[in-house]
Amino acid sequence: MLSPSPPPAMLLLQKRILLLSSRPRATTALLSFRHQCLSSVTRFATNAYAAAAATAVAAAANSAPFAVEDYLVSSCHLTRSQAIKASKVLSHLKSPSKPEAVLGFLSDLGISDADVAAVVAYDPLFLCAEVDKTLNLRLAELRDLGLSPSQIARLVLVDPARFRRPTIISKLKYYVPLFGSFENLLQALRPNSYLLSSDLENVVKPNVALLRECGLGDCDIAKLCVPVPRLLTTNPERVQAMVAQAEGVGVPRGSRMFRHALLAVAFLSEEKIADKVEFLKKTFRWSEDEVAIAVSRLPVVLRNSNDKLQRMSEFLMSEVGLEPGYIAHRPAMITYSLETRLRPRYYVVKYLKANGLLQRNRSYYTAAQVSEKVFMEKFIHPHKEAAPLLAQDYAASLRGKVPTRFRPEEPRTDSESTLSIP
Structure with a gap:
């Protein structure tokens, strides 16, 4: 780095001193004065150089790019591979000011370092959220819905991206009463957070209306959709086809077992259902009537693997000695x-x-x-x-x-x- 040049005033003073010292009439006092001035100039130049050097270092530090990848590892607890992936969408960050504010928000919610890493890895742009304009506003709205800080924290972990969007409030207002409680809803959100992004008016509500037409109350719908939340977010025409399949295995709408029948055939093709029925008939030596009795009494037998059904048949019929008709009327044994x-x-x-x-x-x-x-x-x-x-x-x-x-x-x-x- 080049040394900074002395200021113009200093150069002028040096020239005047040198001019005086060159005259023959210079006295000892003048020489002493010359020495004092030169010492002052030297000290001034040294201090000016130090200040200029410090300014240059600070400027260089400020102009250095923000090391996003290192920050994600050190402050957000991501692995190096996670940080490399996340940094690609955070390359626009020039300072840690926004991320630090977001990390403070997460910390106030009681979210652990491991969960912070999970949030950032899932949704790196969460670090760019405006705390005052977005996150604190969402926090206040959720508290108004009756959610506790711990429940809000779990909601953040389920889907950080949807948490930032204002539509989450209208979704929760609809889902919580439907599922009976926030805890029930949370069980459904863990395997399928699409509940928070699906179209309420054109997808979810028509599916709920169809299920109610089948004789299912909100409690039944919640029990059905906690294990299979996709029933609410799937195209309504597909759900209508599932209802028809449930009726096709011998369980009418409005019956006590209809919910179980719908659960058994959900997202199974007609071919797979037909293949399973044929396998049951062959394995347990059931007639058409007997397999219809077994499926209508416990539709979930359609979900058992062929290997389990084969082992059950060998044990119940060959070892225990039970008759096919006896098992058909007591299909629960097959599920144990x-x-x-x-x-x-x-x-x-x-x-x-x-x-x-x-x-x-x-x-x-x-x-x-x-x-x-x-x-x-x-x-x-x-x-x-x-x-x-x-x-x-x-x-x-x-x-x-x-x-x-x-x-x-x-x-x-x-x-x-x-x-x-x-």
């Missing part, structure tokens, strides 16, 4: 877990009957359908004295082990042949 419910309880029921601790005509289905608490109360605890190891063996079967006492086909010693029946 084979490993943690059906097989362990079958072992218990079979053992109790073999040892005279349970009536022979006691239904296995009764044991299979009750809750775990009820099963323990009715089939395990009453036999603590007669079969003290029953609870232990049942617990082992739940872990995938088959105790020797549950294997009558294997040779056993006298001590293993029963469960200590006095």
Whole structure:
């Protein structure tokens, strides 16, 4: 860097001093004066140089571009790869002033560093939002709707981009009463935040009206759309086709099972539904009437994988010995877990009957359908004295082990042949 030139006034003073010193009549006092002036000039020049150098450094610092990528890593907690991607849409930022204000807003909401990173990675432009004109205004509007700071924070995390838009207020005013609570709505928003961007008047409301025509109340619609929120945001003509498919599997509108039928066939093509019905008929040896009974009583069987249906058929029909018609009238058994419910309880029921601790005509289905608490109360605890190891063996079967006492086909010693029946 070149040294700054002395100011004009300093040059003039130097010239005058040199002129005086060149005259023969210069006195000692003049020489002393010359020395003092030169010292002052030197000090002035040094200070001026230092000030100019400092000004130059500050100017260079101010003119340096804002390192967006580094800022995203250090202040927003993004990984380097996330920062590289996000910086492409933030290249216009010249200073951290706006991002710092936004980060302060998020911090005041109680959003953690990890969640801040998630927000910025999902929506980098959130860092460019006007805190006073946009974010604080939205915060006030949401508070007026009755949302708590923690609920607002979760809403930001669901969809930061939609949070910044004023239309979110009208959407929430419609959705919260429909879903019954903000918490229910939040469950639907997590897998499908498009609820906040879909066209209320031309898409969502017509779909809700159609579902109400099918006999579904708002509570039923909420239960249906929390697991499948796309039912509200899909083209109304497509939803009408789903309603027709639900009726086509034998469940009429207005029936108690219609919601379950609609859930079962949602977004399945007619070909896939027909293929599943044929597979059920073949696997469980059901007639047309029997498969219609099973599907109408529990439409969700259409959602079970072919592998699970095959394993259920082999267990219920080959091992337990149940008839096809019996299963068709009790399709709930097909939906239970084979490993943690059906097989362990079958072992218990079979053992109790073999040892005279349970009536022979006691239904296995009764044991299979009750809750775990009820099963323990009715089939395990009453036999603590007669079969003290029953609870232990049942617990082992739940872990995938088959105790020797549950294997009558294997040779056993006298001590293993029963469960200590006095």
